[in-house]
Amino acid sequence: MSEIRTSVEKRRIRGIGVLSIFSAASFIYFGLLNSASEKTTFGFVLDNEWVIMKEWVISSASGSRIFSTLAILASISAILAYRKKIAVTIPASVATFGIFMSFLTWIAAGKFIPLTGLLQGALLLAVPLVFGSMSGLICERSGVINIAIEGQLLASAFVSGVVASLTHKSIWGLIAAPIAGAAISFLLATFAIKFSVDQVILGFVINVLVIGLTNFLYKKLLIPYQSTWNTAPTFEHIKIPILSKIPIIGPILFSQSIVVYLMYVIVAGITFALYKTKWGLRTRAIGEHPTAADTVGIDVNRMRFKNVLIAGLVAGVGGAYFTVGSVGSFGKEMTAGAGFIALAALIFGKWSPIGALMAALLFGFADNLQSTLTIIGVSIPSEFMLMVPYIATIIAVTGLVGRVRAPAADGIPYLRGGAH
C-alpha cells in the first residue's frame, strides 16, 4: 500500500522538498554570504495603539541567519511530521515565514521596514480583490463563469464616484455601487442564461464594453465638469474602541473605513451561507449537478440568475472601495486589472471563500511588498517586483495547488430536457 502514492502525497513530498532546499539556500545566501555590516530595522507602530515594542533593530547578517535557521528547523520537523503522518501545515508555514523574513532582513540591510504599515497596506490592496473573488465565487459555484469581475468593479467604481460627487455624500456612493454591479450582472446573466452565449467570451466582451463606456463618459463628463461630477468625498476611518488599540493587529484590522468592515461581514456571511444554509446547498448543487438539482425541484436557471445578481451586488461594494472607500475621485481604468487578479485568487483558492480570501491577501501582500521595497530603495528593479503577483499566480495554478477543479457544471448553460 505504501508503494502507491497518490498525487496529493507526491505534491506534498515535492512541496516539503522545495521548502527544505529554499531554507538551506536562504541560510547560505542571505545568512552566510551576507557581508553587510548594516542593521535592519523593523517598525511596529503605526498609529496610537498600545506600544509593546516600537521597533526592532538587528544586524542584517545575524538576523538572516536566525530566520533561516528557523526555516531549516521547521523544514526538518515538516519532514519528520510527514513520516509520522501528522499534518505538516504548521511547520511548513513556519518554514515559509522563516525564508521570507530571512529574505526581508537581508534585502533591507541599513533600511527601515515599517512592518505594520506593510501588512496594513497589503490588506487595503486586497480589499477589491476579495470582493471581486467573492463575486466570482458566487457565480461559479452556481455554474456561471464570471470573467466580467473587472467590468463589475469598474462600473461600480464609476457609478459610486459619480453618485457620491453629485450628492456630496459618500454613503450614497456606497449604496449606488452595488446597484451598478448588479446591472452588469444582469447583462451577464441575461446573455449567459437566457441566450446561452459562451460565458468566457461574454465576460470578456462585457469588460471591453465597460472599459469603453467608462472611458467615454470620463472624458465626456468627468473631466470637463470635474467639480460637479468627480469630487467624491471619502469615508472616514472608524476606529473600533479597544480593538484598534491592540498592537500590530489593531491598526491593521480595526482602524479602517466602513468598506473594509463590510468585507469582513460579507466574507463571513458567504462562508456561512454557502456551507450551512439551504441556499448554499442549492447553489452548490446547481453548480455541480444541475440535472439532479432540477429533479428535486430547484429551478436551476432562475436560481443562477438570482445568484449572478447577488454576485454583482458583492462586486459593487468592492468597486465602491476604489472611489469612496479610498481616493474619492474616479480615474480612467482605475481598477487596472484587479478583476483579473480576483479571478486568479478565486482559482488559486480553489473556489472556496476562505481560500479565495487567503489568495487575495497574498496577492495584496506581494503587491505592497513590492511598493515598500521600491520606496526604501533596494537593488531589485521595481518591474521585477511588480511581476511577483503574476508569477506567483502562474506557479500557483500550475503546480503548488495541484490540479484545481472548478465546479463541474461551471460555464455550461443548463437546458432542460437533457441537451447536456
Add this chain to the structure above:
Amino acid sequence: MKNLVSKFGQTAKLPALSFALAFSITGLLIAFSDSKVLAKIGSPIEFIKSGLATIGNAYLALFQGSIFDINLARGNSFFQGFYPLSETIVTATPLILTGLSVALAFRSGLFNIGAQGQFIFGAIGASYVGFHFNLPTVIHILFAALAGIVLAAIWGGIVGILKAKTGAHEVILTIMMNYIAGYFILWILKTKPFLRPGRIDPIAPEVGLSARLPLLAGENLRIHAGIFIALASALFVWWLLAKTTIGFKFRAVGANSQAARTAGISVPFVVTSTMAICGGLAGLGGAVHVMGSAHALNTDVAGSFGFDAITVALLGRAQPLGTVFAALLFGALRAGGRTMQSNTGTPLDIVLVTQALIVLFIAAPTFVRFIFRLKKLSSSASLTSKGWNG
C-alpha cells in the same frame, strides 16, 4: 439563382442587424452625452434635430477618418484624399496578425488572451535586430521578423507547455503572461542596449532604414508592405487548418478533445504547438508594427492590438478571411475614431463600446432575433470555448 440570393440574404441578415443595433446604441450614447443636445431637452423637435445632427457629424467624421477625406483630396492631390484609408490599413495590419493568433487558438479549442504579451515580445525582437545590426535590406527585414516570431513563439509556447503538462487554464496563464510581458518591456527599455543615445525617456533607437518595410504609396501615406505579410499569414492559417495533417489535428482537438485523444491525437502536442504558432503570429504582428509604422520601441508600442485581437477573432468567427475583414473594420473604427475625436470632441473610447456591442450581438444571435422579432433561421454554429475544466 434567386434561391442563392435569398440564402445570402438570410446569412447576412443577422450580422447586418447586429451592426445596425450596435451603431444605433452608440449613436444614442453620443447624442445623450452631448451638452449642446441636452441643453435643448425642453423642446422635443429641436432636441431630436440636434441629436441627429450630432450623431450625423460624428459618423461623418468617422467616415472621413477611415476611408476618404474630400478636404485632403482638394488640398493637395486627389490621391491624398485616401490618407484615411491608408491609416485604416496601417492600423488593421497588426490587428489581422494578432486576430489570426486568437482565431487559430479558438480553432484548437483554446482561448488565447495572450496576444498582447506575444505582440510585445515580437516587437522587442524585431526592434533589437532592427537597430542593432546593419544588414542588406531584405535580409535585415527577414532577420528582424524572424527574431520577433521566435521570441513570441517561445513566449506563447511556454503557455502551451504549462497547460499541456499541468492542466492549468490558458486564460489565467495568458492573462498573467500579459502582465509579465508588460513589465518586462518597461524594464528592458531602461537597460543600456535599448536606450536611445541622447535620450533619457524609455524609447529605443529607431530601426535601421534597411529593416523598414517599404511604403506602398509614396512618402505621404503611411501604408506599408506589412499588409501583404498579414494577408499572406491569413492564407497560411487557412492552408494550415484546411490542408495539412497538423491543422486537422488542431481542428479535431478543438471540436472534441476527448474524441481526438481516443483517435490517437496527442492533445499535449496540439496544445503546445498551437500556442507556439499563435505566439509566432502575434509576434509577427509586433514585428510588422515596429518595422512598418512605429519604427521605435516605446512603453506603449503594443497599444491595444493584443486585446482588440480577441474581439477581431470573435467577430471573424475564428475564420482567416473573416478575421481579415473584422480587422479592417476595427482598423477603420480606430482610425476614424481618432478623427471623430479631434473633429467633434467625441472620445475615441466610444469605438470600444461599438466593438463590444457588435461582438456581443454577433455572439448572441438569439438575442438579435428576439429584438427584431425574427423567426428562427437555420442555426449557425456559434463560437464556444471550454469552461475551466475543459
